[in-house]
Amino acid sequence: MPLIVIAEDEFLIADLLTIILEDAGYEVASASHGRAALALVRDKRPALVITDYMMPLMTGLELAQAMRADGDLAHIPVILVSGAQGSIGRAHPDVFEAVLDKPYNEKKLLETVSRLLS
Amino acid sequence: MHELPRLSTGIPRLNIILGGGLVEGASYIVQGQPGAGKTIFSNQVAFAKASRGGKVLYVTLLAETHDRLFQALGTLDFFDRTQLGVSIFYVSVFQTLREEGLSAVVSLIRQEIARQGATLLVFDGLLNASDRGDTTLDVKTFVAEVQSQAAFAGCTVLFLTSTRFAEDSPEHTMVDGVIELHNELVGVRTVRRLQVKKSRGSASLGGYHQFEITAAGLVAYPRLEAILSTEAIEDRSGAKRIASGTAGFDAMLGGALPESSVTLVFGPSGCGKTSLGLNFLNQASAEEPALHFGFYETPSRLLKKARALGVDLETPVNLGFLEVIYNPMTENLLDKLGHRLLDAIRSRGVKRLLIDGLGGFERAAVHPSRLVEFFAALTNEVRALGVTTIATWELRDLFGPTVTAPGSEISSLLDNLVMLRHVELGSRYKRTISVLKVRDSGYEPVIHELEFGSKGLSVTSALEPVTGATTGVATAIVPETDA
Numbered sequence: 001m002p003l004i005v006i007a008e009d010e011f012l013i014a015d016l017l018t019i020i021l022e023d024a025g026y027e028v029a030s031a032s033h034g035r036a037a038l039a040l041v042r043d044k045r046p047a048l049v050i051t052d053y054m055m056p057l058m059t060g061l062e063l064a065q066a067m068r069a070d071g072d073l074a075h076i077p078v079i080l081v082s083g084a085q086g087s088i089g090r091a092h093p094d095v096f097e098a099v100l101d102k103p104y105n106e107k108k109l110l111e112t113v114s115r116l117l118s
Numbered sequence: 119m120h121e122l123p124r125l126s127t128g129i130p131r132l133n134i135i136l137g138g139g140l141v142e143g144a145s146y147i148v149q150g151q152p153g154a155g156k157t158i159f160s161n162q163v164a165f166a167k168a169s170r171g172g173k174v175l176y177v178t179l180l181a182e183t184h185d186r187l188f189q190a191l192g193t194l195d196f197f198d199r200t201q202l203g204v205s206i207f208y209v210s211v212f213q214t215l216r217e218e219g220l221s222a223v224v225s226l227i228r229q230e231i232a233r234q235g236a237t238l239l240v241f242d243g244l245l246n247a248s249d250r251g252d253t254t255l256d257v258k259t260f261v262a263e264v265q266s267q268a269a270f271a272g273c274t275v276l277f278l279t280s281t282r283f284a285e286d287s288p289e290h291t292m293v294d295g296v297i298e299l300h301n302e303l304v305g306v307r308t309v310r311r312l313q314v315k316k317s318r319g320s321a322s323l324g325g326y327h328q329f330e331i332t333a334a335g336l337v338a339y340p341r342l343e344a345i346l347s348t349e350a351i352e353d354r355s356g357a358k359r360i361a362s363g364t365a366g367f368d369a370m371l372g373g374a375l376p377e378s379s380v381t382l383v384f385g386p387s388g389c390g391k392t393s394l395g396l397n398f399l400n401q402a403s404a405e406e407p408a409l410h411f412g413f414y415e416t417p418s419r420l421l422k423k424a425r426a427l428g429v430d431l432e433t434p435v436n437l438g439f440l441e442v443i444y445n446p447m448t449e450n451l452l453d454k455l456g457h458r459l460l461d462a463i464r465s466r467g468v469k470r471l472l473i474d475g476l477g478g479f480e481r482a483a484v485h486p487s488r489l490v491e492f493f494a495a496l497t498n499e500v501r502a503l504g505v506t507t508i509a510t511w512e513l514r515d516l517f518g519p520t521v522t523a524p525g526s527e528i529s530s531l532l533d534n535l536v537m538l539r540h541v542e543l544g545s546r547y548k549r550t551i552s553v554l555k556v557r558d559s560g561y562e563p564v565i566h567e568l569e570f571g572s573k574g575l576s577v578t579s580a581l582e583p584v585t586g587a588t589t590g591v592a593t594a595i596v597p598e599t600d601a
Contacts, residue, residue, distance in 0.1 A: 009210040009213065011213045032214055033209075054202070057233070088203060
């Protein structure tokens with residue numbers, strides 16, 4: 001099954017996302033800040049990245065920009081899921097394939113993931 | 119004297135309590151039980167900082183998600199969603215703590231302060247850090263490292279914790295300040311209060327200070343007697359007299375009310391105290407703006423009452439010469455009332471003030487033992503502001519030998535004492551007025567009758583010779599006749 005990397009500093013949200021995605025049949029790996037997530041992406045080469053915006057050491061935007069700047073990672077779709085920074089994400093359609101607002105809508109999340117992986 | 123640079127808290131009057139605000143680059147513990155207001159306190163400081171162009175790093179070790187926090191903060195005026203991720207950065211280090219320990223959290227915070235250019239760090243969850251610390255030394259080291267790294271970057275730190283650190287705890291001794299928030303149950307009501315328990319480099323106001331959490335966030339009310347403990351303005355009471363507006367009363371006072379004096383008018387219900395005050399307010403003008411600070415009548419009821427008494431208050435209200443502030447006799451806070459009154463006086467340069475009545479303050483006092491000091495501070499300040507004041511005080515007994523005026527200590531703080539009474543005489547009730555004291559001035563020591571006419575209350579003739587008039591039950595003195 002496709003591997004999805006989650007970049008999320010809030011463990012409750014990271015755990016919940018992991019459960020939702022694993023229940024849907026995906027493989028999941030998570031990192032608690034942007035820099036760790038970038039290392040994980042480089043190591044695992046996932047099919048998709050779901051990232052928060054506000055995280056220690058590297059924001060979701062910086063993570064996505066770093067991936068786009070890396071030829072080996074630039075093709076990996078990135079979803080920004082954010083409670084308050086959705087507008088920042090929408091201002092950067094070049095780095096985010098999708099922007100979802102919190103609170104989570106599980107159905108919409110899984111539809112978006114499925115669409116981007118198809 | 120070298121003044122330390124300050125960080126304004128954005129919490130009304132808290133800067134005064136802190137002796138000028140938080141010290142920039144200093145570290146503080148903000149402690150209190152859950153629900154005490156720590157999170158609102160710190161976020162208000164954070165958004166105030168952000169609104170002035172500063173950068174804030176808000177680090178949490180809490181199980182609560184940031185979205186739930188934002189949802190709760192969204193009900194408060196200071197919360198500005200556009201600052202999130204731009205000027206205020208919320209990050210959770212819970213996983214870092216769980217997986218890598220306190221030293222990794224310290225390292226992460228150091229990097230984040232530098233990356234964000236933060237000048238304010240809020241660390242919410244020192245209790246959790248304490249739990250994770252293997253020894254007391256670990257937490258002490260953690261606090262020391264975070265604050266030294268923050269200070270190096272010129273970053274002020276707020277450590278929030280539900281733990282009540284002992285005053286001799288390492289954490290307490292290491293930080294520059296400790297602010298404690300309480301939610302105290304007094305009878306059936308709760309009263310919020312804060313205390314600056316430690317304030318290195320600042321002359322903070324000691325003791326408890328009440329605060330509220332409103333839609334605007336925290337609003338602090340420094341204890342009036344603490345904030346006004348020194349006479350800031352010279353007492354301007356002088357020889358000038360201010361007309362009372364009640365015909366005949368000025369003559370009894372030896373020539374109107376002394377300017378900048380405080381007059382207590384006391385008597386039972388219905389004897390004319392408020393009417394005397396309304397006459398006083400009716401004299402409001404552009405030169406002598408007036409304020410009605412009352413507890414019993416809404417502004418509309420007050421104007422209606424004045425109209426019924428033949429006193430026109432609508433004209434001075436419409437002209438802006440008179441303001442009516444109504445404080446319902448519900449769950450008031452003593453210092454909130456005091457600050458509200460002084461703010462209203464200062465904002466309009468009020469010169470005529472009617473407090474109707476002092477009992478409203480008494481009822482608001484959670485600790486009645488401080489009323490003397492409170493009234494001393496309040497009356498000193500209104501005198502210093504050049505305000506001539508009439509305050510009413512309702513006697514509990516309509517008739518009787520006992521006159522329950524405010525305590526003797528409070529009465530001594532007042533310049534002039536005027537007593538109104540109903541007097542029963544020959545199966546008739548008469549309203550009477552007598553002057554018991556005018557500070558540093560002569561007055562007429564004669565009981566007079568009061569009458570309500572088409573132009574309101576007025577002082578008329580001296581009461582006929584009786585005994586017992588001050589008890590309310592008088593006996594006519596029958597002239598001796600030659601046998």
